[in-house]
Amino acid sequence: xxxxxxxxxxxxxxxxxxxxxxxxxxxxxxxxxxxxxxxxxxxxxxxxxxxxxxxxxxxxxxxxxxxxxxxxxxxxxxxxxxxxxxxxxxxxxxxxxxxxxxxxxxxxxxxxxxxxxxxxxxxxxxxxxxxxxxxxxxxxxxxxxxxxxxxxxxxxxxxxxxxxxxxxxxxxxxxxxxxxxxxxxxxxxxxxxxxxxxxxxxxxxxxxxxxxxxxxxxxxxxxxxxxxxxxxxxxxxxxxxxxxxxxxxxxxxxxxxxxxxxxxxxxxxxxxxxxxxxxxxxxxxxxxxxxxxxxxxxxxxxxxxxxxxxxxxxxxxxxxxxxxxxxxxxxxxxxxxxxxxxxxxxxxxxxxxxxxxxxxxxxxxxxxxxxxxxxxxxxxxxxxxxxxxxxxxxxxxxxxxxxxxxxxxxxxxxxxxxxxxx
Amino acid sequence: xxxxxxxxxxxxxxxxxxxxxxxxxxxxxxxxxxxxxxxxxxxxxxxxxxxxxxxxxxxxxxxxxxxxxxxxxxxxxxxxxxxxxxxxxxxxxxxxxxxxxxxxxxxxxxxxxxxxxxxxxxxxxxxxxxxxxxxxxxxxxxxxxxxxxxxxxxxxxxxxxxxx
Ligand code: SF4
Numbered sequence: 001x002x003x004x005x006x007x008x009x010x011x012x013x014x015x016x017x018x019x020x021x022x023x024x025x026x027x028x029x030x031x032x033x034x035x036x037x038x039x040x041x042x043x044x045x046x047x048x049x050x051x052x053x054x055x056x057x058x059x060x061x062x063x064x065x066x067x068x069x070x071x072x073x074x075x076x077x078x079x080x081x082x083x084x085x086x087x088x089x090x091x092x093x094x095x096x097x098x099x100x101x102x103x104x105x106x107x108x109x110x111x112x113x114x115x116x117x118x119x120x121x122x123x124x125x126x127x128x129x130x131x132x133x134x135x136x137x138x139x140x141x142x143x144x145x146x147x148x149x150x151x152x153x154x155x156x157x158x159x160x161x162x163x164x165x166x167x168x169x170x171x172x173x174x175x176x177x178x179x180x181x182x183x184x185x186x187x188x189x190x191x192x193x194x195x196x197x198x199x200x201x202x203x204x205x206x207x208x209x210x211x212x213x214x215x216x217x218x219x220x221x222x223x224x225x226x227x228x229x230x231x232x233x234x235x236x237x238x239x240x241x242x243x244x245x246x247x248x249x250x251x252x253x254x255x256x257x258x259x260x261x262x263x264x265x266x267x268x269x270x271x272x273x274x275x276x277x278x279x280x281x282x283x284x285x286x287x288x289x290x291x292x293x294x295x296x297x298x299x300x301x302x303x304x305x306x307x308x309x310x311x312x313x314x315x316x317x318x319x320x321x322x323x324x325x326x327x328x329x330x331x332x333x334x335x336x337x338x339x340x341x342x343x344x345x346x347x348x349x350x351x352x353x354x355x356x357x358x359x360x361x362x363x364x365x366x367x368x369x370x371x372x373x374x375x376x377x378x379x380x381x382x383x384x385x386x387x388x389x390x391x392x393x394x395x396x397x398x399x400x401x402x403x404x405x406x407x408x409x410x411x412x413x414x415x416x417x418x419x420x421x422x
Numbered sequence: 423x424x425x426x427x428x429x430x431x432x433x434x435x436x437x438x439x440x441x442x443x444x445x446x447x448x449x450x451x452x453x454x455x456x457x458x459x460x461x462x463x464x465x466x467x468x469x470x471x472x473x474x475x476x477x478x479x480x481x482x483x484x485x486x487x488x489x490x491x492x493x494x495x496x497x498x499x500x501x502x503x504x505x506x507x508x509x510x511x512x513x514x515x516x517x518x519x520x521x522x523x524x525x526x527x528x529x530x531x532x533x534x535x536x537x538x539x540x541x542x543x544x545x546x547x548x549x550x551x552x553x554x555x556x557x558x559x560x561x562x563x564x565x566x567x568x569x570x571x572x573x574x575x576x577x578x579x580x581x582x583x584x585x586x
Contacts, residue, residue: 023526027566050581141512143490143519147576150584155518155567194511225511 003253005161006230007196010136010250014119015156022160022259030060031118031135031245033148036104037065039123041082046146055090056152062094062113063087064104067361072368102333102359105129105217105301109209110333112242116231116249121148126301126383128219132212133239134231134249136196139220159196159225160259161252166201168267173417175311176211177303177381177401179203180218180227181272182264185282193223195259198252203266204229209238210307214401217302218383221279273379273414274399277387285404288414292324295378296409297390298402299330299357300364303381306336308402313345315406315421316352322412327354328370330362354409366390372397379408423523423544423568425502427474431536436463436479437486438513442495452498455491459499473500476542478534480506484513493522503542505549505560507531518567521575525549527560544568 002019004012012020014028035043040063047055055061063083068076080097087095094113096102105126108114114130120137121127123145130137140154148154164183179199184191197219199212207215212229219227229235230251239247273288275281298304298312309331321327329349331337337359340346349356355370362369364382372378372391378398380390385397400408403417410420440462442455449455460467460477477483477496483506484492493516496504503523517524523544530549534540538553547562563571573579 023561025564025567027564046577050577051584052580141490141515141519143576144515147519147580150580155570157514223511 003255003257005196005198005252005256005258006134006228006250007136007161007198007226008158010117010119011156011158020158022158024158025155026158027153027155028119029153030121030148032060032062032108032114032120033145034062034064034104034108034120034122034124034127035145036124037067037069037076037079037083039142039145041079042142043123043145043149044082044086046143047149050146050150052150055092055149058091059093060152061090061092061149062108063092064096064101064107066101066103067365068367069101069360070358099334102336103301103304103361105213106305106332106336109133109213110242110335112239112244115239115243115245115247116235117247121145121154125220126217128224128226129213129217129301131216131219131226131228132209134229134235136226136228138226159194161196161198161256162192163198163200163258163261164264165261166199166203166264166266168203168265170203170206170266171270173271173401173403174266174269175401176207176213176215178269178272179264180215181274181279181282181399182269184218184222184274184279185272187222188280189221189278190223192219195224197222197224197227199227199229205232208307209234210305213305214302218279221383271401271404271416273404274385276385276396276398279383279385279399285400285414285416290413291398292377292413293379293398293408294324294376295326295328295370295372296405297328297330297363297370297378297380297382298405299328299332300361300380300382301332302383303402304330304332304336306339308381309336309340309345310343312402312406313348315403315417316354316410317348319352319410319420321353321409324412325409326370327352327409328357328363329354330357330369331359333359363390379405379414381405423572425474425476425542425544427472427476427502427540429476429478429534429536429538429540430467430471431534432463432477432479432483434480435482435485438484438489438492439486441484441492442489447489447491450491450494452494455495456498459495468499471499471501474502475500476540477501477504478506478531479504480531481508483509484517485510490516490520493517493520497522505530518570519576521571521573521578523563523571525560527558529558530560
C-alpha cells in the first residue's frame, strides 16, 4: 500500500477507501459540521429551500453564535434568533447561547465535541484549528454547510501536504503563535494554498494543546486547507477527560510523500510580530521599534485560552497598563473565564487597568467591544491584520503572542516581554 | 457526458472580478450575469461565445473573492467546461457546487490556441484537440461528482435526494 500522511489517512477512512492520493476527488462522511451567527443563517435558508425536514444527526450539527454576541444590534439579534429557533426545532445537542457561548474554535475542543481522527467542516475559515487534535478540519462555504446538514457528507479534493519540521529548543516567550507567524512570514499568505500543513519535530511534541491550537488556527493565513499535528501523549491527556465520542489517533507514515519539507531551527526564532496589513509581514519583536499603540487585545480563537491569559497575567502582575493604552482581555469561553477568575488573573488584570470582556469574537473581526477609530493602532493576539479588520480603514493592527501583548500594554509601545519581565 | 466546442484562451491569475465584475453583483440572475461574463478580461466574450465552447486558462483561475456568481456567469454564458493548469481553491469548490465542470490539465493548456476545437469526455477524462490532432488525459471526475454536475450543482443534487 502507498504510504500516507495523517491527512490522507483520515480522508481515506471517512470516504470508505483503503487509500487516497493528492488530487483525488472523494465523497466523505463528516463527523461535525459547524456554523456561526454569520454563516449559519444562509445555510439554514438553503436547508429550507432544499425542502429538507431533518438534520442528518442532531448531535453532529453544531451552532455557535459567537461573532456578534451578546447581540450588538438588531440585525445581529435577528441572525442569532434564526440559529436559536433552528436549534430548538431540530433539537440540536450542541447549541450554545447566553452564558454558555464561547468562541467556537475554543469551545468545540474544550467540550470534547471534536475528537482526534475526526473529519470536521465549518462555515468559518478558522475551522482548521482542530488539526491540533489530530483531526482533519477545514473551512467551507454556507452552501457546503447546508449540504452537510442534510446529508452528513461532502466532497473533498485530497490536498498535498507540506511538512514543517522543527528542531532545537524553544526560546523564552516563544509559543505556537510565533512558530506559525514565522512560517507565514517565510512562505507568504498563499504559500500553502490548497495544501495541508503538517507540523512535526521535537519542539512541536513539547507544545501544550493551547499552543498547538494557535498554530493550526493560523494555517488558513498561509492559504492552507488545513493544519495538523500528529496526536501524542499530550493530545491524549487533553481529550481523555473531554471526548464525547470514541476517538482514533492517526499518524503519518515515515515514508509518506510530501510536496515539500521545510526545516526550522527554534533556537533562532524569537517572538514574532506581524505588521500591517498582512499576516506575512512578520518581524522579530526586537526589530519593531517605537511603534506606539492605542489598544491591546488579548483574546480570540487564536490566543484566548487559559495558557494565553496565564502568561499575560504573569507579566501584568503588579504592573499598570500605560495611560495611553486600552487593554481588553477576552477569555474565549465561559470555562476559561471561570478558571481565569479562580486563578486570580482577573484581580491582576483589573488592578492593571484592563477591561474584561465576556467571551465573544468581538473586536477580532471589527464587530464590537473595541473598535478602532481612524489613525488608531492596535496590537492583538488575533489572526488577521487586514486593512480595516478591527475598525476604520485607516486603523492598523499588529499581531503577536499574549506575552508581547501584555508587555506592549505596559510600555505603551510594541515591546519584547523581556523589557518588563525577566 | 461529452462536450465539443472551441477554445477561448486566457492567461494566469484570472480573478473573479474579471470573470464577473463587482458592479454587476446586484443581481444573481444567471442570464443577466452571463451578459457580462469575462467582461474585464475580454469585453466581447459574452457576445462571441457559442454554446459548448471552453475556457482554457493558465494557473490559479478564479482567484480573489469567494463570489458564487463567477461560475454561475460562466455556466450561463454557454461555456461547457473550464480547463486550467490550476484553480483557486474557493472557485474550485464553487464551480462544482454550482454545476460547472472544470478540469486541470497542463498539456491542454500548453498546446491549445484560441479557436482550436476540443472534445472533452468527462467520464474518461480524455481531451482531444481536434484542430491539432492531439489527445490528452486529465484525471477523470468520479461518478458521484458527475452526478452533482449533471443535477446542476450541489443543492440541486441534494434536492433530488430529499425528494426521493
Ligand atoms: S475569534 Fe476572530 S478569527 Fe476566531 S472565529 Fe471569531 S472572528 Fe473568526
